[in-house]
Amino acid sequence: MAAGIKDMQHMNIAEVVQMMSETVLKTMPNHYYKIAWKNFLQYMFESNTTITHRKLVELEKKGKVQGIITTNIDCMHTLAGSRAVAEIQGSFGVNQCVRCGKSYNNVQIWNKGKLPRCGDCGGAISAFPVHHHVGLYQDDVIRARLMISKAELVIIIGAQGCYGNVYYNYISQYAKIVQVNPKPTQFDKVSILNIHQEADEVFESIS
Numbered sequence: 001m002a003a004g005i006k007d008m009q010h011m012n013i014a015e016v017v018q019m020m021s022e023t024v025l026k027t028m029p030n031h032y033y034k035i036a037w038k039n040f041l042q043y044m045f046e047s048n049t050t051i052t053h054r055k056l057v058e059l060e061k062k063g064k065v066q067g068i069i070t071t072n073i074d075c076m077h078t079l080a081g082s083r084a085v086a087e088i089q090g091s092f093g094v095n096q097c098v099r100c101g102k103s104y105n106n107v108q109i110w111n112k113g114k115l116p117r118c119g120d121c122g123g124a125i126s127a128f129p130v131h132h133h134v135g136l137y138q139d140d141v142i143r144a145r146l147m148i149s150k151a152e153l154v155i156i157i158g159a160q161g162c163y164g165n166v167y168y169n170y171i172s173q174y175a176k177i178v179q180v181n182p183k184p185t186q187f188d189k190v191s192i193l194n195i196h197q198e199a200d201e202v203f204e205s206i207s
């Protein structure tokens with residue numbers, strides 16, 4: 001999805017590489033937090049959510065959206081107010097102490113002006129995508145499979161990759177697939193409806 005956070009032009013690539021390094025996090029915690037804040041965290045906490053994010057929250061409250069599956073690590077759906085969100089690559093809302101392994105599943109620990117520390121042992125806390133080198137977060141992969149296997153309607157918004165065995169192959173044969181994407185993708189041929197427009201234009205018109 002096209003939220004401000006994904007706008008790579010704000011990012012210094014060399015610093016983003018360091019932000020994804022647990023070695024940097026452990027050996028230079030202050031430096032780590034500074035670059036993570038500058039390149040990523042400040043956009044996560046200070047960007048406005050998009051029309052699409054907010055509309056998905058409304059639709060969930062009305063019982064029309066049962067779940068959201070995302071590969072984004074920026075927690076924007078959760079920060080917008082969506083509840084049933086499966087972050088299959090984890091996010092900065094899925095964290096653990098690098099020393100004792102205790103879990104801290106709350107994105108707000110990153111919004112306190114310094115690197116979060118474990119309440120038990122004082123160790124540095126690392127976000128899932130950093131700790132696991134952008135691996136799959138199995139808890140949410142399982143939730144994603146459950147969500148998508150029950151769905152009558154699957155709306156694919158702005159996605160390029162298929163993630164076949166991860167969740168896509170779990171779509172029921174009876175489900176209808178609708179795609180919202182300005183560009184053609186591999187999903188064009190499986191969708192009963194392709195809306196080749198930006199997600200915000202489409203969701204703005206839904207009441």
Ligand SMILES: [Zn+2]
Nearest residue numbers: 097100118121
């Ligand atoms: Zn600890």
